[in-house]
Amino acid sequence: MAMNPMEQFEVKPLVPLHVGHYDVSFTNQSLWMCVVVAASIGFFLYASSSRSLVPTRAQSMAEIAYEFVGNMIQSASGEAGLRFFPFVFTIFMFVLLSNFFGLLPGSFTVTSQIAVTFALAAMVILTVIVTGFARHGLGFLMLFVPKAPWYLLILLVPIEIISFLTRPISLSVRLFANMLAGHTMLKVFAGFVIALGATAISPKPWFAPISIAPAFLIVAITALEILVAFLQAYVFAILTCIYLNEALHLHDHH
Amino acid sequence: MPAPEPDDLRALGQKLDQATAKETRKPVEAPSAMGIAFRFATELGAALFVGAGLGWLLDKFLHTSPIFLIVLFCLGAAAGIRNVMRAAAELNARAAEAAKNDKEQ
Numbered sequence: 001m002a003m004n005p006m007e008q009f010e011v012k013p014l015v016p017l018h019v020g021h022y023d024v025s026f027t028n029q030s031l032w033m034c035v036v037v038a039a040s041i042g043f044f045l046y047a048s049s050s051r052s053l054v055p056t057r058a059q060s061m062a063e064i065a066y067e068f069v070g071n072m073i074q075s076a077s078g079e080a081g082l083r084f085f086p087f088v089f090t091i092f093m094f095v096l097l098s099n100f101f102g103l104l105p106g107s108f109t110v111t112s113q114i115a116v117t118f119a120l121a122a123m124v125i126l127t128v129i130v131t132g133f134a135r136h137g138l139g140f141l142m143l144f145v146p147k148a149p150w151y152l153l154i155l156l157v158p159i160e161i162i163s164f165l166t167r168p169i170s171l172s173v174r175l176f177a178n179m180l181a182g183h184t185m186l187k188v189f190a191g192f193v194i195a196l197g198a199t200a201i202s203p204k205p206w207f208a209p210i211s212i213a214p215a216f217l218i219v220a221i222t223a224l225e226i227l228v229a230f231l232q233a234y235v236f237a238i239l240t241c242i243y244l245n246e247a248l249h250l251h252d253h254h
Numbered sequence: 255m256p257a258p259e260p261d262d263l264r265a266l267g268q269k270l271d272q273a274t275a276k277e278t279r280k281p282v283e284a285p286s287a288m289g290i291a292f293r294f295a296t297e298l299g300a301a302l303f304v305g306a307g308l309g310w311l312l313d314k315f316l317h318t319s320p321i322f323l324i325v326l327f328c329l330g331a332a333a334g335i336r337n338v339m340r341a342a343a344e345l346n347a348r349a350a351e352a353a354k355n356d357k358e359q
Binding site: 155158159160162163165166169170173174177178227231235242 | 329
């Protein structure tokens, strides 16, 4: 069968289920989301079970993750942002583990579906809006009013509102597009390994380096993808912190 | 039982302090050039998309086609540039902080 680099993103029902007119089948997507959540919970339960003063390897990994996210929140949104630690930490771990699990051969990348990333981004923005109104009441709307003469505000307020509406979209599209592009690239280069590997049996000796080149390249690209997997989880989490910071402190950062 | 040498312990303590200071102050991964480019591209593109989409929807409900589409597309472009400027300022601030930390070490 010809290889289709986009086939890996197909959502296939594993257990078909229908409720009324809605298709709520348990898909490979649902399965891998469960795997990610179970792995995350399992790891942290295991890592925190010993609670030794001198941490074991697992415990120290959990502590590093905890401190990493803690520092990130503190630097981006200050002490007040630490109340959102569970939220940001959950999102960070979910995205990070989804990205990493997606790199396993034969697995499914949960974050390569815009439905998932947009749901995450919508959750972040709703949290920001609720926090903003809870803390500042209607004063939160001052977020859309930059410091400028009144005649410019006619133009600037709509711009700020559009700019705010942009956030869930740029947040979700960035993660989704990175994962989609990375995994497509991996599959395409993996196809080259086979296609050019076949030329190794060619009688012409100068073909040999060409035939093994893609195999080395895909090792390098896989390494790059591991970096991207981490970086995108980090970007998603830090932007969450930055948006929360604006909801918490309004114009303080100007 | 011989007492532990205080000088050795103090030296070790200092070394540990230095090591932890270096670790905790280490800036979190400066984004790669491609990461920055991707960030700017999505910020700009998403704003255009939102502006045009909003305008299209307003036109559809108010039957004013194509006034809002044109106006909000332009505003969306402005918002996109605003987003990119904001993202650049944020990345610059982070880079400056990282440079400051490097100098202190």
